[in-house]
Amino acid sequence: MEEQQAVTDAVHKTELRTSGEIVPMIVAQSDSYPLAEIRAGFLFSMPVALLLTAPVAGMFWLESTNMWVFLSLLLPLFWGATLVIRFFPGIKRYLLSGEDMEAEVQETALAAFFTERLYKTRDANGILIFISLLERRAWVIADSGISDRIPHERWQDAVSVITCGIHDKKQCQALCQAIGMIGEILENEFPIGDDDHNELHNLIIR
Numbered sequence: 001m002e003e004q005q006a007v008t009d010a011v012h013k014t015e016l017r018t019s020g021e022i023v024p025m026i027v028a029q030s031d032s033y034p035l036a037e038i039r040a041g042f043l044f045s046m047p048v049a050l051l052l053t054a055p056v057a058g059m060f061w062l063e064s065t066n067m068w069v070f071l072s073l074l075l076p077l078f079w080g081a082t083l084v085i086r087f088f089p090g091i092k093r094y095l096l097s098g099e100d101m102e103a104e105v106q107e108t109a110l111a112a113f114f115t116e117r118l119y120k121t122r123d124a125n126g127i128l129i130f131i132s133l134l135e136r137r138a139w140v141i142a143d144s145g146i147s148d149r150i151p152h153e154r155w156q157d158a159v160s161v162i163t164c165g166i167h168d169k170k171q172c173q174a175l176c177q178a179i180g181m182i183g184e185i186l187e188n189e190f191p192i193g194d195d196d197h198n199e200l201h202n203l204i205i206r
Contacts, residue, residue: 003172004203010176011202014183019190020146021126022182023118024175025204029089029134030101030108036092037082043095045077089134101135108132109139112204119143121199125190129178131162131171138162140182149189158182 011022052073054064062069085091093101109130113119118126124145131138140155158178165174 004205006172007175007179008202010179014179014186015192015198015202017192018183018186019123019125019193019196020183020186021118021121021198021200022129022179022186023116023126023200023202023204024129024131024179025109025112025116025206026131026133026171026175027108027112027206028132029092030104030132033092033096033104036095037085039095040085040091041078041081044081045074048077049074093134093136101137105130105132105135105137106139109141113141116201116204118200121145126200127182127186129158129162129175129182131166131175133166133171136163136166138166138178146186146190150185154185155182 007024011024014022049070053066053070056073057064057066057069060069109128109132112130113126113128116128118128118141120126121143124143127140127142127146129138129140138159140152140159142150142152142155158181161178161181162171162174165171165177168174
């Protein structure tokens with residue numbers, strides 16, 4: 001709760017200097033990654049079933065290569081491994097390519113930009129800081145009013161700060177720092193106006 005308040009305060013403080021509408025959004029993961037569960041199931045169940053087939057078959061006076069014994073071991077081992085992955089989702093990160101995770105994070109961030117209505121601000125100045133914890137990745141999406149004047153590459157330093165913070169288990173400090181960095185960029189191009197008011201949430205957690 002203290003960390004959530006710290007992030008909310010960082011957004012509020014930053015938005016006193018810029019008309020940009022900054023919205024950090026934190027999600028546990030960008031996808032359930034069923035393919036990772038299947039990979040884990042086969043990586044564990046295949047070698048274990050092969051090792052156990054001969055001794056188990058011998059217990060029933062069957063051939064050591066009996067296919068039915070192998071399958072009877074493979075299936076429960078497979079489903080057991082997939083259940084373990086569901087309870088410990090962090091393992092999925094080691095079963096997915098960086099490209100797959102990057103693509104999922106970007107796609108989910110783009111969907112969130114629209115579902116959370118960041119495109120509905122008066123001056124098209126919403127900016128989403130999307131953080132996906134499982135993948136240890138972040139993505140910044142700015143509405144047209146900002147992106148027409150500030151290239152996406154300008155946010156990369158802030159993204160790097162966030163991803164390093166997730167890796168070091170200092171997510172809150174890193175996110176607050178990144179909010180300040182983004183605010184400095186926005187302040188130069190989009191200073192606060194006399195009629196400015198907060199149009200969006202200061203923090204979204206899913």
